[in-house]
Amino acid sequence: MEQEIVKVFNEQYEEIGTATRAEVHEKGLWHETFHCWLVNKDYIYFQIRSSQKKDYPGLLDITAAGHLLALETVEAGIREVKEELGLDINIQEVVRMGMTSCSIVSEKMIDNEFCHVYLYPFEHDWESFELQYEEVSGVVRARLDEAESFFLGETVTLNIEGYEYFPDGQRGRVVRPVSTAQFVPYRELYVAQVIQFAKNEMFK
Numbered sequence: 461m462e463q464e465i466v467k468v469f470n471e472q473y474e475e476i477g478t479a480t481r482a483e484v485h486e487k488g489l490w491h492e493t494f495h496c497w498l499v500n501k502d503y504i505y506f507q508i509r510s511s512q513k514k515d516y517p518g519l520l521d522i523t524a525a526g527h528l529l530a531l532e533t534v535e536a537g538i539r540e541v542k543e544e545l546g547l548d549i550n551i552q553e554v555v556r557m558g559m560t561s562c563s564i565v566s567e568k569m570i571d572n573e574f575c576h577v578y579l580y581p582f583e584h585d586w587e588s589f590e591l592q593y594e595e596v597s598g599v600v601r602a603r604l605d606e607a608e609s610f611f612l613g614e615t616v617t618l619n620i621e622g623y624e625y626f627p628d629g630q631r632g633r634v635v636r637p638v639s640t641a642q643f644v645p646y647r648e649l650y651v652a653q654v655i656q657f658a659k660n661e662m663f664k
Contacts, residue, residue, distance in 0.1 A: 465530045466491045473559075473574055478530045488570030490561075492528040494537025495575050496554060497654050498545075498582035501663040504607050504655060505582060507544065508598035508624055508634075509644070515568065520600065520620070521644045525575075534576045541580070545599070546590025554578040557657050562647045579658055591625050598624035600634050604655055611652035 464481040469490040484491045498505035506520040524547075526540040535551040542548055557577040564571040589599055600622030602610075610618040617637040625631045 464527060466527055467530050469574060481527055485569035485571055488565075488572050490572045490574060492534070493573045493575050494526055494528055494534065494540055495522045495577045496524045496538065496541050497577070497579045497658075498523040499579050499604070499655075499658045499662070500582055502604060503601040504604055504651075504658070505599055505601045505622075506620070506643075507596045508600065510593060510595055510597045512594050515566075516644045518597075519644050520638065520642050523580075523599070528576070537576060538578075544592050544596050546592075547580075547584075547588060549580060554580045555662055557654065557661075560647070560650065560653075562650065564645055564647075577654065579654065579662065581662060586623055593625065593627060598622060598631075598634060604659065608652055608655045608659075611649065611655065 465478050466481055466484060467475055468477045468479045468484060469492070470476050471490060473490075479487075479489055479491075483489065505523045507523055509516055509519050509521050511517045524541045524544045526537065526544070528534065528537050538549065538551045538554065555578065557579060560575050560577060562571075562573045562575050586599070591597070591599070600620040602618050602620050606615070607618060609615045617639055619635075619637050621633075621635045623631040624634050
């Protein structure tokens, strides 16, 4: 299997070389990722990570995200939306929020990322999704105001709804409350900032 090569940066976001995806996680090297959140004036959407994933299987995560390869532009990261969710959109349809840094340390890896964050105004229905099952096993959503309160730490549970998909093409309805333990451990307040940007800059 061909290894993915990514750019490596210092903490000041100065490029200092390249490394494999495995190396950056093993050594805690700073690298770039692309985040695309699906939002509208009522909801924010999350993916359910596949149970086949090595890292954080089954947890809720950014709607679509992935590593930027060494030869890719930031805009090329929009491919992740097509690959993971089956939505055919282009970079002109998304709104750039900016770049943020995120550091997650676990037993398996040290993940230091410079994240290029984009938002897509999603107005389609559940039938629009064609998931890459090895990566994503479902899509759920939460009400924007409720999610903002939850990620600000004002509430301890968040109501989600959506669908989990199975390898045979069937899907099951998901309606349940979740806690922070069901989410990939983002940097504190990151998702709240995404929601605030959506409300203030996209859906005034």
